[in-house]
Amino acid sequence: MxxxxxxxxxxxxxxxxxxxxxxVHSAVQRHAAAIGPDARALSETWRQKQLEYSWVLSLCGRYAPFRTLTERALDYALARHPGVAAGLRPALLAAYEAxxxxxxxxxxxxxxxxxxxxxxxxxxxxxxxxxxxxxxxxxxxxxxxxxxxxxxxxxxxxxxxxxxxxxxxxxxxxxxxxxxxxxxxxxxxxxxxxxxxxxxxxxxxxxxxxxxxxxxxxxxxxxxx
Missing domain, CATH: 3.40.50.1000 (HAD superfamily/HAD-like)
Structure with a gap:
């Protein structure tokens, strides 16, 4: 049919x-206990900035691999939510790959x-x-x-x-x-x-x-x- x-x-x-x-939020959800009360806000900021970076580059006529934008967006999110341990960065990026x-x-x-x-x-x-x-x-x-x-x-x-x-x-x-x-x-x-x-x-x-x-x-x- x-x-x-x-x-x-x-x-x-x-x-x-x-x-x-x-x-896209499952990466943070896997580490929510280690992240603490800012887990949801961190995930939302990470996603928002990942998309924003893609739009801005496209409007500028520029391009970078989406993995690079994902890493930059996570760095921003961790800086925006300093209560989250920066040492979780490798684990979060690995989780985003899966x-x-x-x-x-x-x-x-x-x-x-x-x-x-x-x-x-x-x-x-x-x-x-x-x-x-x-x-x-x-x-x-x-x-x-x-x-x-x-x-x-x-x-x-x-x-x-x-x-x-x-x-x-x-x-x-x-x-x-x-x-x-x-x-x-x-x-x-x-x-x-x-x-x-x-x-x-x-x-x-x-x-x-x-x-x-x-x-x-x-x-x-x-x-x-």
Missing amino acids: PLSAPFAHARAVVFDAYGTLLD LDAYPEVPATLGALRRRGLATAILSNGDPAMLGAAVGAAGLGDHLDAVLSVDPAATFKTSPRAYDLAPARLGIGRDAIVFVSSNRWDVAGAVAYVLATVWVNRAGLPDEYPDLAPARVIGSLEALLA
Whole structure:
């Protein structure tokens, strides 16, 4: 059975990785006891700065590997939350290389492939970082392609980043469904003219009303409905 309308003609489902398939806060959660009461704030600052750095570099026409931005963002977060022991830095970075997948991810990817759809990742992560994360989460056998923006030397939401999906998969934009938990990423994909799904796990208010997703779901299982 194919995806429901408006995705009936889809041939591939392309996912963002960090925050969509992989829980970006699981790295800090593993060390929450050692971090102490600032664990949640540290994780939120780390993620916010990681994304902010990618946007600023793209706007400046510059690029650095996402692993570098992840390290810089953690350094900022540790400086911003001085109550957290700086000696936890190596353990946190190692944990980020092996983030937990959300529980429904393997079954959802498997079900989509059984329906004849290709599945892929399109991520800001650099190739080595993505390879480690996909391997650690056990998702490799569920994916037809793992695409990093690295060849484009820019981050999403640049159209050059989204160009990588149709080029690598060998199909037109009209046959791709793009799925992300990041509303800004969904907005970029809509502007690129992809059918999009926003995975709004946290029940956040909508943004970018002129760049609305085709569907909003609470978890990935809803893709199969």
